[in-house]
Amino acid sequence: MDKSAIATIRNNPGRVLTITVMTIIAGIQMFPLIWLIDFSLCNSNELFTNGILVWPKKIQWVNYVLAFTNGNFFHYLKNSLLINTLAVVLVLIISIMAAFACSRMEWKLKHAASILMVMGMMIPVHATLLPNYVIYDKLGITDTIWALLIPYVAFSLPQGFFLTTSFMSSIPKELEEAALIDGCGIYRILAIIIFPLMKSSIVTVSIMTYLNNWNEFMLAITYLSSKKWKTLPFAILEFTGQYSSNYAVQFAVMALSAAPALIIYIILNKHITKGVALGAVKG
């Protein structure tokens, strides 16, 4: 019987070929970043030589030191962490509440409300850039954490709601029925029964929200002015302005800025895949 047509291939030439192809693709995906790190360790002038990848004559750790100290790297990193974590928490709370209402509760408008909640996905963020500036200015919240928090939450909410709802629909109703017999109210059901079961969905929504907002900078540039609340992308933008002739330092800043997200991603890689599976496919 020819079993090689089945899923697993082990230890045969087909596998070697596949791995080779995969490595090439991986190379294409990773190469610009390898190039980035390579030149971030060089002296700026070495960029103008003829090599594709250059082994630095002297590893310029100073580039990274400059990137760390001269910019407001830690301050911006802190702000990014704060704003993004808050955004994630808010998105989670609001999504779960709304998802429960729309998938479990019984009321006439629940379908319409669901559509409203999801509509945000179809609205491009930048279309609201200008009017939101006017609104936030009138409310006096430009250059505050709210100027970023509100749009970040608002535009991650549709996706969060969508994922949460589809996950919630797959939770069997029997558990709630049992709880009701025991005399639980809605809020207790939410907190004690539904919430613990939503772990996978929570991870997914958290990750998606983070990915959406961590690298966002268009809104940040427009709404923020003073150093106080600036986020990580500013580090890159400010450095490219300040060190315009020293490319290697700019590269170092970019590498540093990419590092946090990269590290977290590599650690949480499995969860992200699982999350995408549950979310995107079940939809």
Add this chain to the structure above:
Amino acid sequence: MHKLYSNKKVIFTLMAPGLFVFAAAILAPILLSVYYGFTDYSGIGKSSFIGLDNYKTLFQDSVFWTALRNSLFLAIGFICIQHPLAMLTAIKLDKLQGKAEGLFRCIFFIPNVISVAVIAYLWKFIYNPNFGLVTKVLKNLGFTGQLNLLGSGNAIWSVLIVLIWHGFGWGMLIYYTGVKNIDPVMYEAASIDGANGRDIFFHITLPLMKPVIQVNVTMAVIAALKQMETVYLLTAGGPGNETQFMASYLYKQAFQSYKYGYGNSISVMFIVICLISTVALNRIFAERGE
């Protein structure tokens, strides 16, 4: 139980935050945008109501149509280039098993995690005709000329390459999860019936991936329409206005010229087009669906 689940107060409390956020942060700015789109507000000073003039100008504005065309190219690029590659990669990856599979899956997604600012800046470097990566590679291969990859005529394709490269990981991941969902029993059954690799792909894998394909295609079209940051950083819509997308164009009009009112009318048109596309796509897939 029914009474508990129809408790109006509870429903209200649960829904209020979500709906409030929607109204305040999405609906309100859109309404404001619609209002400004009917004026000639320049961003400062007085404004006056000019009715549909902005929209009339918009329809005659060649840049607007260029932007739409660019989105179309991008969507086609996603669907015809990125997705097939992503799907094939996903399928091959699925068969790989073992540590290699996890490793590659992790690596492929990495560009997605990196900030667009870094990606755009990096690629600008790569494309630089004087000392960029592309030029160096070509030089090493013996080609001595200098390709002006971000110049007139070439720019849009160069931008497309960056966007396709950047989104590859995401598309691949979604197809991967779709492939993983296919029960291996299907493959076994098919091979017992004597099907070869190609048959399996076209008659089993592809049909079972349909929901995933739909999701991916919809997301691709929306992403193509919404494109802004990468192109803004890479070419700022240039040279001339060749690589403008709607979002970057509206930004330019509102913030760089003093044409706030016009920028908002572009904004409104943009939203309308996004909505129509989403609804149309849903219809198409619903009809074709089970």
Add this chain to the structure above:
Amino acid sequence: MKKRQIGMLLCAAAAAITLAGCGSGKTKTEDTKAGQESSKETGKESSQAAAGGDVVIKVFSNLPDRTSGQGLIEQTLFDQYMEKNPNVKIQVEALDDESYKTKFKAYASGSDMPDLVNAWGQPSFLDEVIDAGLLAELNPADYNDYGFIQGALDGFSKDGKLYGLARNTDVMAFYYNKSMFEKYGVKVPETYDDLLAAVNTFKAAGVIPVSMDGSDKWPLSIYINALYQQYNGSTSSKEIREAVKTGDYSNEAWTKSLDQLKKSIDAGIFQTGFETTDYATSMNLFTNGQAAMYYMGSWEMSMATNENIPEEIRNNIGVFNMPAVEGGKGTKTDLTAWNGGGHAVTANSKVKAEAIKLLNYMYQPENWSKLCWEKGVCMSAQNFSQYLTGKETALQLEFVDKVNNATSISGVTFNDLGTNQFKTVSEDASVEFAIGQLTAKDFTDKLAGAMKK
């Protein structure tokens, strides 16, 4: 019923916020900040000068690099002022030019403008801003002793009123690498044909002839303006203004300049991909020795003292004006120069008087004017001849020489003489013409059409 309540909540939220936003378009000169002050939660100290208390002046600057060049001087003066006036705190927000202009517009549409801002003394920037009443009026008599060069403050005046002070005398010219010229046996071009010959020599040697910042577009516009001056002679400034205002580009100097530019580009004068090369990259091509010349303004004279640039390059920079064209009426003493950068105080500033005091302090001749010359950073718009130390770099002296011997200057170049919209159209057109998407006639048609709107 439930749905009515939800519906009302939605409508109320959307309506309230929308109305709040709608109102902003009309009332620019009113300021209802009382209620908002208390709800602000940033670290913004109250910018109201309490009796004998601290004053906070918010400055918005377009000089992001505070460690060298003009940015350093600006910061130095701020620090000095704060030392002398301990009750004053100066908060600086600095962005690069493009981001600055964008943010400026955002500020202008809002209610929270900084107190002291950078401003360009050009109609394309100032006209609409002044018309909206955003800038504070200054008293011209205050500045009689400041030594401002004749006409320097014209760009900051409208209808006889003064709204800002000029801080730079900007001259656009060709920087060139002296040792490269020597190496390839090229002499400083006296005529434009000489320049084209030099282009050929450099190209054959694999060197970029002239590094051009095409991505910012205005350098190309200025190049066209400079060529026009060479074709048309010393009356160009007036005629260009007329042309922009009336839309009449029939003067053949336009076509001749455009054709000459096209010819040069076809001969390979600029680097490949010049239309997308940004400011920093174009400068780096020159400072890293890959380009023999660099078309940019006198504010980059600090290249001669910038330690980040290799010594063999920064000690060998010279400068020459747009060379004379055949059959043209202009000569090398017809400068492409203007007084561009400057500062202004915003009209609604809560600390207006204090901000004006700071402004006046900065522009006292012994401050800005002296410092920026001594550090070899730029030329102020004031007479700085008394500050010549004798230790100037050769580059500085060449610029001073050009300014002192100029027989005519262009003033603000055509792209900045109209509305902001005109600026966008004319600059886009300059690039589009340069890359061959427009003919010379298309170019002038576009410019003519842009002012009619």
